[in-house]
Amino acid sequence: MAAGPQPTPNSNTSTYAGFGIPLILPAWVIIGFFLVVPVCVMLIYSFLTKEFRGGVIWEFSLAAYDQFFFDRGLFGDEAPKIEWTYISIFWRSIWQAAVATVFCLIIGFPTAWFIATRTGRNRSIWLFLITIPYWVNLLIRTISMKFLIRDNGPMNELMLSSGLISEPIHIINTNLAVQLGLFYSYLPFMVLPIYAAVERYNFALSEAAADLYASRYVTLTQIILPAVKPGIIAGCILVFVPSLGAFLAPDLLGGAKNFMIGSLIEEQFKGAAGNWPFGAAASMILLSMVLVVLTLYARQQTREQG
Amino acid sequence: MPENDNIAVDIQNVTKMYGAFTALKDVNLDIRDNEFFTLLGPSGCGKTTLLRSIAGFEDITKGAIVLYGQNIANLLPNQRPVNTVFQQYALFPHMNVTQNVMFGLLRLGQDKATAKARVGEVLELVQLTAFADRMPSQLSGGQQQRVALARALAPSPKVLLLDEPLSALDLKLRQAVRLELQQIQQQTGITFVFVTHDQEEALTMSDRIAVIEGGQVQQVGSAREIYEAPKNKFVADFIGETNLLDVNVTDLAGGKGSCILPSGAQITCPAADGAHAGPGHLSVRPERIAITTAGGGLVQGNASRHIYLGTDVHVEVTLTDGEKVTVRMQNSTQIQIPEVGQAVGLEFEADAARLLVD
Numbered sequence: 310m311a312a313g314p315q316p317t318p319n320s321n322t323s324t325y326a327g328f329g330i331p332l333i334l335p336a337w338v339i340i341g342f343f344l345v346v347p348v349c350v351m352l353i354y355s356f357l358t359k360e361f362r363g364g365v366i367w368e369f370s371l372a373a374y375d376q377f378f379f380d381r382g383l384f385g386d387e388a389p390k391i392e393w394t395y396i397s398i399f400w401r402s403i404w405q406a407a408v409a410t411v412f413c414l415i416i417g418f419p420t421a422w423f424i425a426t427r428t429g430r431n432r433s434i435w436l437f438l439i440t441i442p443y444w445v446n447l448l449i450r451t452i453s454m455k456f457l458i459r460d461n462g463p464m465n466e467l468m469l470s471s472g473l474i475s476e477p478i479h480i481i482n483t484n485l486a487v488q489l490g491l492f493y494s495y496l497p498f499m500v501l502p503i504y505a506a507v508e509r510y511n512f513a514l515s516e517a518a519a520d521l522y523a524s525r526y527v528t529l530t531q532i533i534l535p536a537v538k539p540g541i542i543a544g545c546i547l548v549f550v551p552s553l554g555a556f557l558a559p560d561l562l563g564g565a566k567n568f569m570i571g572s573l574i575e576e577q578f579k580g581a582a583g584n585w586p587f588g589a590a591a592s593m594i595l596l597s598m599v600l601v602v603l604t605l606y607a608r609q610q611t612r613e614q615g
Numbered sequence: 616m617p618e619n620d621n622i623a624v625d626i627q628n629v630t631k632m633y634g635a636f637t638a639l640k641d642v643n644l645d646i647r648d649n650e651f652f653t654l655l656g657p658s659g660c661g662k663t664t665l666l667r668s669i670a671g672f673e674d675i676t677k678g679a680i681v682l683y684g685q686n687i688a689n690l691l692p693n694q695r696p697v698n699t700v701f702q703q704y705a706l707f708p709h710m711n712v713t714q715n716v717m718f719g720l721l722r723l724g725q726d727k728a729t730a731k732a733r734v735g736e737v738l739e740l741v742q743l744t745a746f747a748d749r750m751p752s753q754l755s756g757g758q759q760q761r762v763a764l765a766r767a768l769a770p771s772p773k774v775l776l777l778d779e780p781l782s783a784l785d786l787k788l789r790q791a792v793r794l795e796l797q798q799i800q801q802q803t804g805i806t807f808v809f810v811t812h813d814q815e816e817a818l819t820m821s822d823r824i825a826v827i828e829g830g831q832v833q834q835v836g837s838a839r840e841i842y843e844a845p846k847n848k849f850v851a852d853f854i855g856e857t858n859l860l861d862v863n864v865t866d867l868a869g870g871k872g873s874c875i876l877p878s879g880a881q882i883t884c885p886a887a888d889g890a891h892a893g894p895g896h897l898s899v900r901p902e903r904i905a906i907t908t909a910g911g912g913l914v915q916g917n918a919s920r921h922i923y924l925g926t927d928v929h930v931e932v933t934l935t936d937g938e939k940v941t942v943r944m945q946n947s948t949q950i951q952i953p954e955v956g957q958a959v960g961l962e963f964e965a966d967a968a969r970l971l972v973d
């Protein structure tokens with residue numbers, strides 16, 4: 310209960326600062342080579358001409374972007390109209406990812422709160438349990454989910470036999486199936502950052518709020534949520550961004566009708582029907598959307614801290 | 616039931632259990648209206664648990680907490696008309712000083728303008744008007760402490776609870792804030808319940824002090840009463856410094872007891888309630904003992920150590936039976952401090968000593 314010494318965050322910095330460059334170098338090399346180079350390749354490819362049966366012809370072209378945004382008729386000789394096909398796939402992806410993020414937040418926040426408020430060993434056990442699904446490959450987990458939620462799968466059987474429902478609920482190949490799949494895949498990405506934020510939360514603040522006549526609701530919305538907001542935002546980004554580009558869950562659970570960006574891009578690089586520049590262009594459009602969101606967030610953060 | 620108007624907080628038979636551990640054991644206390652009341656004790660004694668029980672952060676296992684005639688023991692913290700100054704201040708980090716202080720006022724349903732005016736008042740009281748727009752992270756420890764105080768005072772609580780609010784401040788600041796707290800208490804007329812483990816803090820600020828140990832109230836009284844007439848060995852030892860001599864009590868009458876010192880000398884001195892014949896403790900404060908020539912006085916021994924304190928010197932004297940006694944002497948040219956190893960006699964007035972029970 311006694312006051313601890315004030316933390317001195319920079320006391321050791323100078324001692325170790327000399328190691329700086331060698332410490333970061335391996336990460337730089339890996340990121341530089343395996344992230345920056347592929348992104349540059351994609352950027353260049355998106356401005357090249359497509360080769361039938363895959364690959365590119367080294368000739369500058371805006372055709373890929375043009376195909377994404379404009380409809381010029383079957384033979385390409387009509388006046389350009391807005392092409393809604395791909396925009397609506399993007400829009401649906403954003404919507405699916407957003408719903409999955411909200412699901413994750415609604416379920417993940419209480420979970421994170423629960424774990425962070427356990428003591429000692431219990432906490433480690435709960436955290437360990439969260440990571441268990443990651444021992445199994447995502448593909449296998451998604452396939453088992455498909456099996457579970459089929460019209461005559463165990464979930465429906467169970468609810469039918471218990472009299473909860475009178476006919477099977479059709480989930481597979483719907484938006485809901487995709488959202489469930491995304492939710493299931495990315496829930497831990499929501500739980501862990503929120504857990505980290507709640508763990509740092511000073512519970513004396515809740516007591517202070519209650520002492521100053523705040524109800525539980527006011528304490529939650531005006532004291533707790535602002536304090537753990539960085540964790541919530543980090544969790545939302547970590548769920549939303551990979552959900553947006555996911556292709557396993559939409560492919561396996563959503564069926565052909567519920568096509569998402571990830572599947573669209575994947576298809577462009579698969580087999581003879583592919584269109585590499587178009588796939589690259591779609592990737593670039595997806596990437597720029599994500600960057601816009603992240604930039605807005607970063608700007609918001611600096612404004613709050615400044 | 617005859618209602619006593621000037622009791623602010625009436626703690627009635629309060630017991631608090633954590634599983635099998637008893638944190639508070641049948642505590643009874645009357646805290647008077649407009650009083651600076653201190654709960655004093657070593658860490659883990661239950662003083663903070665008692666304060667938190669009044670605030671509502673702990674549910675008591677048994678008993679009643681009556682605040683101006685109303686039993687609040689079953690109310691939630693946000694339903695109790697008391698406010699708390701927390702040990703680590705617990706300022707809301709995402710709100711500036713004004714928003715922090717205004718928080719409680721808005722929860723009570725005050726409109727923004729009224730609340731704002733009140734915030735101005737309390738910030739003036741704690742001399743923080745110039746810092747109204749600062750964030751807590753931009754304030755020093757002392758300033759944060761004042762914000763915490765202002766925030767708790769703003770809703771004009773019936774009772775203000777202070778949980779070791781000065782412990783995170785450095786010594787100089789602590790002494791200045793002590794005086795200020797006392798002035799603010801007198802100015803506002805709010806009953807203060809102050810928790811501390813620092814006896815100097817307790818002695819200098821309080822109207823009355825409750826000494827707590829082992830979840831029980833050991834003694835309640837003014838600083839002078841507790842220092843000069845401790846009820847038991849714990850209080851005598853915890854408040855200030857004292858020498859405890861093992862004695863044999865032979866006779867008790869009229870609040871006085873006769874006893875035989877280890878040296879064989881006999882004295883008759885005031886006795887605490889509950890003192891009984893047989894082995895007992897005689898408490899004598901270091902500043903009440905005088906050093907005389909070897910062979911004189913009530914007990915004899917050899918000076919064995921000097922502890923230099925600046926204005927004073929503590930001389931440790933090892934008695935002939937091996938017990939150690941500390942004598943406080945003024946560090947002055949007029950006073951001869953015995954050399955280490957020198958044989959001395961020790962003398963004290965019978966009224967300066969006190970027979971105690973365990």
